[in-house]
Amino acid sequence: MSRYAHPAGPRHADVLPEEHPPAPPEDLHELDPRVWPGSAQRVDGELALGGVGAAALAAEYGTPLFVLDEAEFRRRARDYKEAFGGIGADVYYAGKALLTKAVAKWVHEEGLKLDVCSGGELSVALAAGFPAADLGMHGNNKSEAELVRALEAGVGRIVVDSFDEIDRLERLAAERGLKPSVLVRVTTGVEAHTHEFVATAHDDQKFGLALSTGAAERAVRRLIDSPHIDLVGLHSHIGSQIFDTAGFEVAARRVAEFLARIHTELGVTLSELDLGGGLGIAYVPGDAPLTPKAIAENLVSIVSRECRAGGLPVPRIAVEPGRAIAGPAGVTLYRVGTVKDVEGIRTYVSVDGGMSDNIRTALYGAEYTCVLASRVSGAEPMLSRLVGKHCESGDIIVNDLYLPGDLRPGDLVAVAATGAYCYSMASNYNHLPRPAIAAVRDGASRTIVRRETEEDLLRLDEG
Ligand SMILES: Cc1ncc(COP(=O)(O)O)c(C=O)c1O
Numbered sequence: 264m265s266r267y268a269h270p271a272g273p274r275h276a277d278v279l280p281e282e283h284p285p286a287p288p289e290d291l292h293e294l295d296p297r298v299w300p301g302s303a304q305r306v307d308g309e310l311a312l313g314g315v316g317a318a319a320l321a322a323e324y325g326t327p328l329f330v331l332d333e334a335e336f337r338r339r340a341r342d343y344k345e346a347f348g349g350i351g352a353d354v355y356y357a358g359k360a361l362l363t364k365a366v367a368k369w370v371h372e373e374g375l376k377l378d379v380c381s382g383g384e385l386s387v388a389l390a391a392g393f394p395a396a397d398l399g400m401h402g403n404n405k406s407e408a409e410l411v412r413a414l415e416a417g418v419g420r421i422v423v424d425s426f427d428e429i430d431r432l433e434r435l436a437a438e439r440g441l442k443p444s445v446l447v448r449v450t451t452g453v454e455a456h457t458h459e460f461v462a463t464a465h466d467d468q469k470f471g472l473a474l475s476t477g478a479a480e481r482a483v484r485r486l487i488d489s490p491h492i493d494l495v496g497l498h499s500h501i502g503s504q505i506f507d508t509a510g511f512e513v514a515a516r517r518v519a520e521f522l523a524r525i526h527t528e529l530g531v532t533l534s535e536l537d538l539g540g541g542l543g544i545a546y547v548p549g550d551a552p553l554t555p556k557a558i559a560e561n562l563v564s565i566v567s568r569e570c571r572a573g574g575l576p577v578p579r580i581a582v583e584p585g586r587a588i589a590g591p592a593g594v595t596l597y598r599v600g601t602v603k604d605v606e607g608i609r610t611y612v613s614v615d616g617g618m619s620d621n622i623r624t625a626l627y628g629a630e631y632t633c634v635l636a637s638r639v640s641g642a643e644p645m646l647s648r649l650v651g652k653h654c655e656s657g658d659i660i661v662n663d664l665y666l667p668g669d670l671r672p673g674d675l676v677a678v679a680a681t682g683a684y685c686y687s688m689a690s691n692y693n694h695l696p697r698p699a700i701a702a703v704r705d706g707a708s709r710t711i712v713r714r715e716t717e718e719d720l721l722r723l724d725e726g
């Protein structure tokens with residue numbers, strides 16, 4: 264299962280837990296629909312995405328290449344919009360998962376709002392023409408410049424995360440004669456069942472203001488009294504890549520109870536409740552993600568029940584899915600460079616990217632599914648590890664997998680479900696230029712982000 268395979272904390276490739284190798288799949292070339300985008304298919308043996316063959320994509324754009332299935336992205340956005348919009352809730356796509364101008368346009372066209380969490384993400388959204396009123400702005404340390412940009416652009420919601428930020432925002436709003444709409448990010452003390460690095464609602468971490476210590480209540484009181492800030496609601500996000508509803512339910516109950524308490528004790532009715540993102544996706548066939556519909560019904564019934572019990576109107580709910588929309592729409596194509604058999608152990612297959620385009624395996628012990636993309640082969644399965652070209656032994660993309668035994672340099676391999684938190688967390692480690700992103704749809708492809716060049720890398724170097 265691809266919840267996170269390894270405990271938190273630094274680890275070295277040599278001490279990766281040596282599990283028994285999983286049994287090889289019956290069909291090494293299968294494209295499991297739980298993991299691959301809807302358009303993925305084999306055409307004469309070759310992987311095609313959005314109707315475009317892997318070899319043609321690699322020839323046109325080079326490798327490594329992020330291929331984004333536009334129809335899959337839009338379908339997922341629409342599924343959220345239908346599930347939550349149908350019950351009067353707002354859906355903010357979390358741009359941190361993947362944000363480009365094209366992506367922002369798709370999000371807007373599908374009727375979603377957009378969550379940004381830095382000045383850079385805000386710039387991309389505004390450059391794409393995204394209506395500022397439909398933006399939500401996050402961040403545990405928004406700079407003065409970022410807050411000014413958000414205020415001047417007219418960002419619809421700012422989610423405040425600290426008392427320092429409240430002071431800063433109040434001053435900046437007062438100076439400009441503005442009154443921004445604000446939500447308070449509340450930490451509910453929920454221990455989400457996910458990797459420690461991506462759980463965000465337990466008390467001992469940097470995000471939000473804790474319910475348990477009274478900090479959240481102090482922030483609410485402070486904001487209610489502010490003439491320059493319009494407190495409209497609360498925000499809670501428990502973490503990411505979550506499969507069970509229990510954590511969402513407890514968090515929803517706790518924030519709804521808090522809303523009710525604010526209503527009775529402070530006489531203020533807050534009208535919005537944002538329950539964040541975090542829904543997991545299938546990275547490997549055994550994963551069983553929740554559907555947007557199931558989670559929507561659950562959350563709304565909990566919030567409605569708590570609010571009715573507290574005698575207050577049900578607030579407008581919002582959610583912020585990122586991974587669940589972008590993740591399964593992306594596939595990374597790599598070119599195999601070397602195939603090295605470490606006798607008696609496994610075969611190391613090195614490709615032309617690695618931890619600079621997918622840090623998630625090294626960072627969280629994330630699991631991925633990978634297939635030979637350029638052809639099919641009748642060769643016996645070979646226990647492999649898909650690794651990158653970085654100067655780092657932990658530069659692993661897929662830890663344990665079976666590939667055909669005749670895999671050779673020049674073959675293309677494809678890694679599924681890389682649409683979220685791969686390009687957006689990419690780096691230039693070892694001065695590797697970041698890959699292009701090509702969008703595919705109905706048999707055609709186009710560049711939505713071009714490949715970096717070495718000139719791009721040198722442009723910032725003043726010598
Ligand atoms: C505040 C907030 N909202 C939304 C998200 C999106 O999460 P996910 O991509 O897991 O849906 C995150 C990331 O974890 C987040 O921190």
Ligand SMILES: N[C@@H](CCCC[NH3+])C(=O)O
Nearest residue numbers: 359461503504623683684
């Ligand atoms: N970047 C993480 C998730 C954290 C999301 C932001 N709070 C991942 O790849 O799973």
